[in-house]
Amino acid sequence: MTRKSPEKIFIKGNEAIARGAIAAGCKCFFGYPITPQNDIPEYMSQALVEAGGEFVQAESEVASANMLLGAGACGIRAMTSSSSPGISLMQEAISYMAGSEIPAVIVNMNRGGPGLGDIGPSQGDYFQSTRGGGHGDYRTLVLAPASCQEAYDLIIKAFDLAFKYRNPVLILGDAILGNMKEAVSPWKPAPVDPAEAADWRLEGAKGRGPRLHKSLYLHEGELAGQNKRLQEKYLAMQAETDFELYRTEDADLVVCAYGSIARIAKSAVRKLRKEGLKVGLFRPVNLYPFPSGPLAELAGQGKRFLTIEHNLGQMVEDVRLSVRGLADSEQFSVYPGNLPLPDDFEEPIKKALAGK
């Protein structure tokens, strides 16, 4: 599989996601309009249909997520995209998909909240994404791209992971990622194996007994057994860590940030490095499972930490859990509704570096 293509195209993050999904073999898209992700369904309504797929504008996000449940039960690569309020409406179906082990890809272009909030960027949905989001005990894999190229790459990976684990996978972006334009290399992954999901997909009980996808377990011990199986799966998922390190080797302070905010923090780190300050950046690409091991390793080297987020402080809890016993993390919030510049991060980074 090559991750390069000779061609480069200049596109928005939203379009990168749509194109990447088609390249990944997505066959069905179900969605409902909401800013700042409308480019995705708009692009899919034409390009996916031209590629021989199905596009349905659902009556609500509740419906789109339940359509996804149906397509996923048939072993079809399918997706939906939305933004925060819409993702809230999908939570019941996401819980059912996790409970009945049905793969799906869900894109959240995080906007400001709570409530209707605004249509600008935010990382307010970190907890909702990484803690399951809906009712019951379950996890979804969460991938957080920080560039348009990574948006393209990660949506492809998301489909593979969804089918590998038979579990919903979330792409967590924000209004910045969705709406900025960058050069993207639209590489083509290997075609989907026609036998993908052949041993469990619904297609009519021909020459075999009926198959059933459900999340209801009433008999004594059944649900406990299912929860145990799910926990084993979530443990197996822990292998899927992905992260970026930037100038952490000799750093005294490591800034932890993800997604668009990590891009902005990286600019601040780069600038402060020029001033001679020993700072670096740790950027988790997978938010669930969280790359705790690599972070603990940095803590073991005696580094200090500062977590910068576009929310009131959510990922910082995972950072603190990762480095517990070895270090702590300072925390800096950009309130959703505000748009940060690299300069805004300089002072908190300097303060954390000085241990103040």
Added chain:
Amino acid sequence: MQAQERLVFDRPKVLADIPTHYCPGCQHGVAHRLAAELIDEMKLAEKTICVTSIGCSVFLYNYLLVDSVEAPHGRAPATATGVKRSRPDKFVLTYQGDGDLASIGMAEIIHCANRGERVSVIFVNNTVYGMTGGQMAPTTLIGQKTTTCPAGRSREHEGMPIRMAELIAQLGGTAYSARAALNTVKNIRSAKKAMKKAFEVQTKGLGFGFVELLATCPTNWRLDPVKANERVAGEMIPYFPLGVFRDQTAPAKGPAEVEK
């Protein structure tokens, strides 16, 4: 078998040979059997994907030996849309109660029908929420007492019961919509005919197929099975008239001739 013996009654192949969990006198089992007979007769078993709903009939997948997926409460028409759009070559069936379809899932059923999804819906109207213990449903009749309208449903306080078969018939994507009852042999026979049409509009690619089945819930009605059956004829049918409200397989009729 001797030459003069002829088998006139047997269990449909797709109906599991196990006792159901239904209460005595409940007619979900009758509806299941009719669906099973049709799946056999129309040779659909090997291509059926059934979407079950949340209510007493959630265990349909234990009785109907076809591929199945369990949808959240009310969402079966959306899940069925996802199934049919990804596998248009399959026969897709949902089976829903009145709380499921006409209350929490109202948006999904209306839009599924309106899009003309090639799916067939069996809708069981027993005027109560059976599974949760007999609370008021959107189909509960005026004056009917339930655990959440102990004084009886009133127009002023709870609104009028919803007539789904007529409502669904109004929508552009609906190819067939009818109401039948399961209280007499004659009605069961016409229920099967209606269900067959609702299946056929899908297999022929004509559009959305819908059948409402009036059924008993003796336990939550606090009636014995015989009295419960009498209630279907005496109270339900007068408000929920039996008939075909849309049939695109039939020659077009003027508005005045539409069966009531």
